[in-house]
Amino acid sequence: MAALRNLPAFFKLVWQTSPRLAAGNMLLRAAQSATPLALLYVGKLILNEVVRLAQQHGTPGYQYLWELLAVEFGLVIFSGMMGRLIGLLDGLLGEQVANFTSVRIMQHAAMLDLDQFEDATFYDKLERARQQTMGRTILLSEVLSQLQDVITIIFLAAGLFTFSPWLILLLLVAVLPAFFSETYFNDRFYELAWGQTSDRRELDYIRYLGASDESVKEVKVFHLSDYLIGRFKRIADKFYVDKKKLATRYQFWAVVFATVSSAGYYAAYVYIILQTVNGRLTIGDLTFLGGSFRQLRGLLEGVLMRFTSITQGAIYLRDLFEFFDIQPRIVQPERPRPFPRPIREGFTFENVGFRYLHSERWANRHLSFTLHAGEKLALVGENGAGKTTLVKLLARLYDPTEGRILLDGYDLKEYDLQELRLNVGVIFQDFQRYQMTVSQNIAAGNIRELNNQAMIENAARKSMADTLMERLPGKYDQMLGKRFSNGVELSGGEWQKIALARAYMKNAQLLILDEPTAALDARAEYEVFQRFADLTKGKSAVLISHRFSTVRMADRILVLEKGQLIEIGSHHELLEKGGRYAELFHLQAQGYR
Numbered sequence: 001m002a003a004l005r006n007l008p009a010f011f012k013l014v015w016q017t018s019p020r021l022a023a024g025n026m027l028l029r030a031a032q033s034a035t036p037l038a039l040l041y042v043g044k045l046i047l048n049e050v051v052r053l054a055q056q057h058g059t060p061g062y063q064y065l066w067e068l069l070a071v072e073f074g075l076v077i078f079s080g081m082m083g084r085l086i087g088l089l090d091g092l093l094g095e096q097v098a099n100f101t102s103v104r105i106m107q108h109a110a111m112l113d114l115d116q117f118e119d120a121t122f123y124d125k126l127e128r129a130r131q132q133t134m135g136r137t138i139l140l141s142e143v144l145s146q147l148q149d150v151i152t153i154i155f156l157a158a159g160l161f162t163f164s165p166w167l168i169l170l171l172l173v174a175v176l177p178a179f180f181s182e183t184y185f186n187d188r189f190y191e192l193a194w195g196q197t198s199d200r201r202e203l204d205y206i207r208y209l210g211a212s213d214e215s216v217k218e219v220k221v222f223h224l225s226d227y228l229i230g231r232f233k234r235i236a237d238k239f240y241v242d243k244k245k246l247a248t249r250y251q252f253w254a255v256v257f258a259t260v261s262s263a264g265y266y267a268a269y270v271y272i273i274l275q276t277v278n279g280r281l282t283i284g285d286l287t288f289l290g291g292s293f294r295q296l297r298g299l300l301e302g303v304l305m306r307f308t309s310i311t312q313g314a315i316y317l318r319d320l321f322e323f324f325d326i327q328p329r330i331v332q333p334e335r336p337r338p339f340p341r342p343i344r345e346g347f348t349f350e351n352v353g354f355r356y357l358h359s360e361r362w363a364n365r366h367l368s369f370t371l372h373a374g375e376k377l378a379l380v381g382e383n384g385a386g387k388t389t390l391v392k393l394l395a396r397l398y399d400p401t402e403g404r405i406l407l408d409g410y411d412l413k414e415y416d417l418q419e420l421r422l423n424v425g426v427i428f429q430d431f432q433r434y435q436m437t438v439s440q441n442i443a444a445g446n447i448r449e450l451n452n453q454a455m456i457e458n459a460a461r462k463s464m465a466d467t468l469m470e471r472l473p474g475k476y477d478q479m480l481g482k483r484f485s486n487g488v489e490l491s492g493g494e495w496q497k498i499a500l501a502r503a504y505m506k507n508a509q510l511l512i513l514d515e516p517t518a519a520l521d522a523r524a525e526y527e528v529f530q531r532f533a534d535l536t537k538g539k540s541a542v543l544i545s546h547r548f549s550t551v552r553m554a555d556r557i558l559v560l561e562k563g564q565l566i567e568i569g570s571h572h573e574l575l576e577k578g579g580r581y582a583e584l585f586h587l588q589a590q591g592y593r
Contacts, residue, residue: 003314007143010317014140017100018093025089029144032082033151035075037159040291042072048284090141097140105129105323113328114397119357122326124197128316129323139313146306149299156296163289167268171296174264178257179304185250186312192242199235206232265297330399336416339423343509345408346372346540347394352403354389363389364563367403371510371540376533378543378554380581386563387544388428391512394542395424422446425508429515429544431499435481438465438472438498445502455505462535463500464528500528504535512542529553548585557581 015022046068053065109117109126116122160167209215210228219225269290276286352367364386371377371394379387392398393405396412405412412420425445434441442459443450456476460466472478472488479487480498490498503511513532529543529550545551552571559567559574559581567579574581 003311003318006314006317006321007310009321010139010143010314013101013104014093014097017096021089021093021096025086025093025144026147028082028086028089029148030151032079032086033148034155035079035082036152036295037155037292039072039075039079040156040288040295041159042068042075043291044284044288046072046284047287048282051283090144094138094140101320108324108326111328112326113330114392115357116326116328120198121358123201125319125323125326127201128194128197128319139310139317142306142310142313146303146310149303149306153296153299153303156292156299160289160292160296163285164271167271167293170264170268171293171300174261174297176304178254178261178301179308181253181257182305182308183311185246185253186308187315188246189250190312190315192246196239196242199239203232203235203239206235261297261301265293268293330396330417332417333414336419337410337414339415339419340408341509342538343373343408343540346370346375347412347510348406348409349393350403350406352393352400352405354393354398355401362401362563364393364560367565369558369565369568371542373540374538375556376536376541376543376554378545378551378557379560380548380551380557380584381560385560387560388514389563390560391426391514391542391544394510395426395512396420422506423508424510424512425503425506426512427499427503427514431496431502433481433495433499435483435487436479437474437476438469438478438480439476441480441498442501443505445505449505456501459501459504460498462504462531463497464531465494465497465501468494468497497528508539510540510542511536514544515546548588 046065049065049068053062105126157168206228209219210225210232219228272281272286272289272293275281276283281289348370349367353362353365355362367390379390381387389398393400396405396417399413407415432444434444436444438460439453439456440450442456442465443452445459446455449455453476457466460469460476468490469475474486479485480490481487482489500513503513511532513529529545530553532541532543533553543550543554551557554571556568556570557574558565559579561580567574567577567581569577575585
């Protein structure tokens, strides 16, 4: 019953999807709900008229009989037509709700913070929310059918109650045990599904790894297929065994209570027959009451069984609305400060520290330095030193756990979030390879300029991606990747040039390159960064690279170790200091001697 509290929010979502379709569906169902009682009553009148005509001596008049048959025929046509229209609206509204919910999930996910996506608990909630998009189509139809059947039950029960109220009581006694059984087992099925969420995500991941263009090379080379299949079978078999135990118990009790329900119906039917034999009821009354009781039993069973299904669906709705209840911590300030144009002082870190959710370890700690306006700053450190975390803080993809970041003397949290993102261009080492056209891939850096072909081509020239167009049949309209027809796969270095072009799609005042050129050879990377340095004159930039030939091009170099700043200065200053940077530089230089 507590799960039904989710239904008002669900109805609101349905109404927001399409008020016209929702209202039309409910009106048609209300009209159709009265037809079962009308058909039974007209059927009773027809039988009574037939008996009267059979007993009448002389020439009977058939006009009233034909009128009743015409009414019944009209009701059948009306009911069939209403059923088809309701089915049509159910399908259209269900599709709309599924699409609307999917859009809502994507919109809400876009609002949330980056570190929330890096939390396993959050991913379980997101996965359960995604599973609700298609299932809610069925729930919608069930809820509307439930309302329609309840109205029909009221009509039929009113007719049955006038004859014998205790038949209604007998009906409830026959049906309620099955209802409570369904409720109990639906709760157990939900608990089972809820507890399997993480394992099901692993199952889907293994299924993807076992048959994916991205993993097929390593699966073959490392002979991973048997391991993945074995792991899949172990998890899937456990799911099967758990569900089999529960389903077996459920079906056993379903048979028991179905027998009880049938016994209740036939007890009532025997009573009605005896009343007819004793002359207290007409043949028409027998048909009407027997039909009413039979339909009431079927409808009541359907309503109660569907009620457990609806409550189960409503329980799952909790997963959807719990996801919508998750709120970002990085939010737009009430009175945002406009982003400075141009940046005059730069970005200042004041004792900044950051720790991921549910983690005891600090990713960054005690960071205090300034990225001056127009300065090129390189970040150096071993893997896990906190370089990428630092640039995410700079782009306000994370907010500091402690300390603060200032821009021109004001806290970064005071600035308009959208303007900040527009003025910061970032290309990460794990950039996305969109299975889209060249133009769409490049325009992803500033999607509002998707139709600005001149800007897209200019960005491609700056990143040297324009040279790829010579061999691509479709030029900038060429589909990339192998997922869709006529797609062309690029090498790692070619993909990186496409990704770099995204950084040039913005007129950003701060550009961040987080090892985006790792797949390029040394010469190509040097050329990319040489061009990058020329194109970003007067702008601030942050470079992350493991190649010191590239790093030395920066104005200053910041050295990180275990998330903390241990050295900062120019290439020559750090070499003369003979510290950690000098050690790493000479270690790499030995490989070229």
